[in-house]
Amino acid sequence: MSTAAAPLQDRVVLVVGAAGGLGAAASVACAAAGATVVLLGRKPAPLNRVYDAAKAVGPGPALYPLDLEGASPDDFDELAQRLEAEFGRLDGVLHCAAEFKGLTPLQHTDPADFARAIHVDLTARWWLTQACLPLLSRSDAGAVVFAIDDPVRAGGAGAFWGGYGLAQAAQAALVPMLQAELGADGPRISGLRPGPMRTGLRARAFQPNTDFKARAPETYAAACVELLSSAAADARGRVVEID
Structure with a gap:
């Protein structure tokens, strides 16, 4: 397969939340694009x-079970060390x-639920990114992509x-x-803001049988591949919206 047909050929890509709607779709798409995907x-x-689906279309993936809620910075440092030991690199x-x-109204939100959401959706994402930046900096096309929701754009207020x-x-x-701190020669940092997706998460906020705006997560998988690839230089430091 040529590199033109496989934009992530010979790359190692870590997909965090690989079992979810967008994570699963993107994992398979990255494998089909030539990447060795760490799930x-x-x-x-x-x-x-997801492992079976990715293996069927690309290089053999790898599994890394980890609960972000309970993971510490040391756990993420260990993850980076294992990636380096097994693959010698990390590209995305x-x-x-x-x-x-x-x-839930903020004033009625359980404090533990609030803290858990902030931790998994922000703090753990950053801790993991921080641990992986040294490896990503050695890649000639290191990239970090944050899938970012927009509650207003998703159909709420x-x-x-x-x-x-x-x-x-x-x-x-x-x-x-982060991009301003890493500079133009550092890893590419970008965000992907997809449109409403038909996922279990969205089903907690909208009735699936009346949610006509939602699309399948596979709709946005190609955008994930593109942002991880070297073709996305113009997305450096930006949050890209996809309808």
């Missing part, structure tokens, strides 16, 4: 299903893992999204901030 998630059974990180209990909604806004601010 990170907390549930072995769905991870294994795609953040798709998310925590969302459902629409921005209210009742709690810690999850706040974490999305924070990630949108993180992308240009």
Whole structure:
């Protein structure tokens, strides 16, 4: 297969939240684009299903079971060390893992649920990215892509999204901030803001049988591949919206 037909040929890509809707679709798309995909998630059974699907279309993937909620910075440092030991490189990180209990007024949100959403949707994403930056910096096309939701664009008014909604806004601010610090020669940092997706997370906020705006996660998988590839230089430091 030529590199023109495989934009991620010989790349190693870590997909965080690989068992979810967008994570699963993007993992298979990255494998089909030539990448060795490292599938990170907390549930072995769905991870294994994604593993089989990715293996059927590309290089043999790898599994890395990890619960972001309980993971510490040391756990992410160990992840980076294992990636270096096994593959000798890391070319991309795609953040798709998310925590969302459902629409709740802030004043009635359980403090533990609020803290969990902020941690999984923002803090853990950053800790993992921070641990992997040294490896990504050695790649000639290192990239980090944050899948970022927009509660307003998704069909709501921005209210009742709690810690999850706040974490999305924070990630949108993180992308240009981190890129400015890394500079034009550092790893590419970008965000992907897809349109409404038909996923289990969205089903906690909208009735699936009346949610006509939602599209299949596979609709946005190609955008994930493109942002991880070297063809996405113009997305450096930007959050890209896809309808």
